[in-house]
Amino acid sequence: YFTSNTVAFLDGEFVPAERATCGVYAQSLHYGYSVFEGIRAYNTPAGTRIFKAEEHYERLHYSCKCIGLPLEYSVEELTRISYEVLKRNNLNDAYIRPLVFAGTPNMSLKAATTSNLLIAVWEWGKYLGDQSLRLTISPYERPNPKAVPIEAKVGGHYVNSIIASTEAKGRGYDEALLLDMNGYVAEGPGANFFFERDGxxxxAPQGSILRGITRNTIIDLAREAGITVHEKFFTPEELRTASAAFMTGTAAEVIGIASVDDVVFEKSFQHSIGGMLAGHYHALVTGQAVSRNASFAEQR
Ligand code: PMP
Known part of the structure; x- marks a missing residue:
């Protein structure tokens, strides 16, 4: 993630990444009380462009609000700083990781009154690779939305993601697929899930998933292509009627799913709607195509 030349933004300053540290008495470290984002910048004909910077930084603000963590930077400031971190690291195609954390020594369970901000960048290929994945239904459920604000991207929620993903890989699968508390398919540990049936x-509808920005983009692109998208609850049993499936996420982009446990999808990703939309997504993020709804933040 960093070398001796990497620069990160920490609390108002651009610093060598190896010196961007946090103390072991930080409240966030003990309780998972932090909020983050995963954003990508792409090399486009018009230069480096952060895809949907505004949506990501609005979600960062929303997540902070959900857990009562202050965030002193506006969406515009966060976007401007992100471009600057990319520039100082000479990166065009990169992953951007903003992290808002409570770094002050504090062992209480009271919401923090101040916060710290890290913005780190690194080169990251497609998080889940290029090959269609073999998924397995996880024995771990997604967190109950009545227990935690599941639509917020909170550090502590990712303990669920780590244990589910590790458990799936331990059984020889590529990734986990998690159900919600009612037994409906929710999402992967770090990506949303779609399936195709009859064109x-x-x-899954919002409620027990992270409302992915890639998910929204794919829904927009599908509807622009005249494809009906249903946001509805479905059980793992229903996947037997699906002809193809894929997952979406900023880090994973759009990735095909070959199977879920013993359900093997008949269509290859390349010949599925997901495969077609992956092409549209790539064209959009790299500035080769425009979409009515999918916006780019202006470079500042
Ligand atoms: N669900 C979870 C649990 C995630 O961590 C992510 C990645 N942020 C997503 C879905 C996809 O969200 P996005 O498309 O905004 O990256």
Whole structure:
């Protein structure tokens, strides 16, 4: 993630990444009380462009609000700083990781009154690779939305993601697929899930998933292409009627799913709606195509 030349933004300053540290008495470290984002910048004909910077930084603000963590920077400031971190590291195609954390020594369970901000960048290929994945239904459920604000991207929620992903890989699968508290398919540990049936797409509705920005982009692109998208609850059993499936996320982009446990999808990703939309997504983020709804933040 960094070398001796890497620069990160920490609390108002651009510092060598190896010196961007936090104390072991930080409240966030003990309780997972932090908020983060995963954003990508792409090399486009018009230069480096952060894809949907505004949406990501609005979600960062929303996540902070959900857990009562202050965030002193506006969406515009966060975007400007992100471009600057990219520039100082000479990166065009990169992953951007903003982290808001409570770094002050504090062992209480009271919401922090101040916060720290890190913005780190690094080169990151497609998080889950290029090959269609073999998924397995996880024995771990997604957190109950009545226990934690599941639509917020909170550090502590990712303990669920880590244990589910590790458990799936331990059984020889590529990744986990998690159900919600009612037994409906929710999402992967770090990506949303879609399946195709009779030329239409299905994905879990909001409520017990992270409302992915890639998910929204794919829904927009599908509808622009005249494809019906249903946001509705479905059980793992229903996947037997699906002909293809894929997952979406900023880090993973759009990735095909070959199977979920013993359900093997008949269509290859390349010949599925997901495969077609992956092409549209790539064209959009790299500035080769425009979409009515999918916006780019202006470079500042
Ligand atoms: N669900 C979870 C649990 C995630 O961590 C992510 C990655 N942020 C997503 C879905 C996809 O969200 P996005 O498309 O905004 O990256």
């Amino acid at each position: 239409e797409l299905y994905t």
